[in-house]
Amino acid sequence: MQKQTIALVALFSILVLFSFCQKNNPARITKIKIIESSALSSTSILVTAEIIDLSAEPKIELGFCFSETNQEPTVNDAKSVAGSYAKSENIQFLLSELKRNTTYYVRFYITENSETIYSNTIQQKTLNLPTPVVLTKNIEFLKANLLKTNAEIISNEGSEVLASGVCWSKNSLPTITDLKTNENIASGFFNSNISGLHYGSKYYVRAYATNAYGTDYGKQIEFSTITPTLPVLTTNPASVITITGAVSGGTITNSGGLDIIKRGLCWSTSEKPTLNNNFTNNGNDLGEFTVYLSDLEIYTTYYLRAYATTELGTGYGNEISFKTASTYISDGDDNYYSTVQIGRQTWLKQNLKTTKYNDGTPIRNITNNIEWVQATQPGYCWYNNDETNKAKFGALYNWRVIEENKNVCPKGWHVPSYSEWLLLIAVLGGDNEAGGKLKATTDWELPNGGATNETGFTAFPNGLRYKSNGVFAGANKYANLWTTDQNTDMATVIYLSYLQPSAYATLALMNDGFGIRCIKD
Incomplete structure (x- = not known):
């Protein structure tokens, strides 16, 4: 009896082992x-x-x-x-x-x-027919239901090419009896766009060329169309906030496979604004866009979303909110500014934009590079001579604007001295970290070292204009702001960089073009 039991156990063990091997070593192709x-x-x-x-x-x-x-x-x-x-x-x-x-x-x-x-x-x-030799090179999607096929006719084999293009079908090995294009190319490279494809479907495409002896085809390429989605985008934080306006925008990161019909911002005093509320139309491109909102109500909370519309519908970015300012300061051009208090100092929250002194005397707008280099009188310009940079960057001024015995800042305000800048920097922990606390968290090139804007100062990278040749440079990388301090033929400027969180002073030529940030008397 004991021997039988041992035999049964051994047999059972062999069967288990065999089963295990079968599971872990499946039969190979025979x-x-x-x-x-x-x-x-x-x-x-x-x-x-x-x-x-x-x-x-x-x-x-x-x-x-x-x-x-x-x-x-x-x-x-x-x-x-x-x-x-x-x-x-x-x-x-x-x-x-x-x-x-x-x-x-x-x-x-x-x-x-x-x-x-x-x-x-x-x-x-292969057959001995002198039909053309054609290659299907590759394909690329232009949008969800639009495909470009690249091809090449290598040889007509001694007989003129009568027709060429691509043919496609949901079945393998499409021929010219299926859907096709006709590009009328006799030799060399060509491409054909295939439109009207069904979303989420598999297709086969290949190039063809026909001469008097018949039609020949390139290799077959299999592809599948995608199912389009609503656009994907983000909303930029609001900045340059005044009593009646603000700057925002958005970035379209994915069109969803379809052409953008329109994009912009929509806003309301209620949450989740849509195109049924106020909205802008800022073109139909992909990527980032900037919008300048105006005619808003004073000291009012607004909700804002970027949007993008395709034939499928409208996609919205994340919602942001902001509150317009309750008080304002105006300059000689009636540009409005909001203010921020840091320590015991009160500063404008935006760079100066005026084209006049506060007594109404105009400042010359110098666009020509040579005239900028040779200027002996006060002058200003917009970065790249493009006034759309005014709202965010303000104007660039030569130091002669400050040298003139007139006040370019709003009444009750003035261009800060170097010592006033030093006091601000000291309050913010010193020159190694003050810049990060002053810089805006958007619109700077990465890494935008240490930027927190915890002060609300919102320094944007306004760039500069060189005295040496009148060329503009540094937008999105550097903020440059004048002080009143002069050293012979040079003056002190405060400099912030995208690379680090520091704020420090340097000397610049009087005909260099920098921004001005005014401080309260």
């Missing part, structure tokens, strides 16, 4: 075979292969390898990848862009893990 081939044209061969007893192991690659000289071609010869299959079935594949009237040796292969298995070899000769 047979792959090419069962049929035919020449379809002077440059293509249609091959059918049979797979029997396909194992459960994942297939790294399967397809056909071929050669003109090697009677047992391998994957080191020419090959065409056919895709992956999960069960036993026949695979039909078109070898394209071959040589005319040429015999090829062809084998089917499957690669599992590190092992490649080959089928029998067949011989097949």
Whole structure:
């Protein structure tokens, strides 16, 4: 009895072990075979292969390898990848862009893990027809249902090309009896746009060229269209906030596969603003855009979202809110400014924008580079001579504006001295960290070292204009603000950089162009 028990246990153990091995070592492919081939044209061969007893192991690659000289071609010869299959079935594949009237040796292969298995070899000769030689090069999506196909006609084989283009279908091996374009290109490179494709569908496309002897095709490319979505975008924080206006904008990071019809900002005094509320229209491009809002109510909370519209609908960015200022300061041009108190000092929150002294005397707008270099009188300009930079950066002034015995700041305000700047920097922890507390957190080039804007000072990278040649530089990288301090033919300027959180002083030429940030008397 004990011997029988031991025998049964041993038998059971063997069965368990056998079962375990079966699960962890699945049967490999026992047979792959090419069962049929035919020449379809002077440059293509249609091959059918049979797979029997396909194992459960994942297939790294399967397809056909071929050669003109090697009677047992391998994957080191020419090959065409056919895709992956999960069960036993026949695979039909078109070898394209071959040589005319040429015999090829062809084998089917499957690669599992590190092992490649080959089928029998067949011989097949392409036809001896002088049809054109055309290549399908590649494809690229222009939008969700618009595709560009690039192709090339290598040779007309001695007979004029009568038609050329691309043909496509939801079925494999499209021909000119399916949908097609006609580009009327006789030789060389060409491209064709395919439109009206169905969303979320698989298609096959290949180039074609026709002469008096017939039509030949390039290789087939398989592709699938995407299902479009609403645009994806973000809303920029509000800045340069005054009693009746603010600056914001957005960034479209993904169009959803369709053309943008319009984009902009929508806002309301209620949450979740839409196009049913106030909105702007700021074009139809991708990427970042900036919007200057005006005619807002004083001391009012607004909710704001960027939007982008396609034929599918409208996508919205994240919601931000801001409150317009309750008090304002105006300059000689009636530009409005809000204020911020830091320590015992009160500063304007925006760079000066005026084109006049506060007594109404105009300041010359100098756009010409040579005139800027040679100027002996007060002058100003907008960065890149583009007034759209006014709202965010303010104006760039030469130091002669400050040197003049007139006040360019609003009444009750003045251009700060170096000592007043030093006091501000000291209150903020010294020159190694003050810059980060003064810099805006947007519109600076990265890394925008240490920027927190915890003071609300909101220094933007207004750049500069050189005295040496009148050229503009440094926008989005550097903030440069004049002081009243003069040193012979130079003056002191406060400098902030995108690279670090520091704020420090340097000397500049009087005809350099920098910004002005006014301080209260």
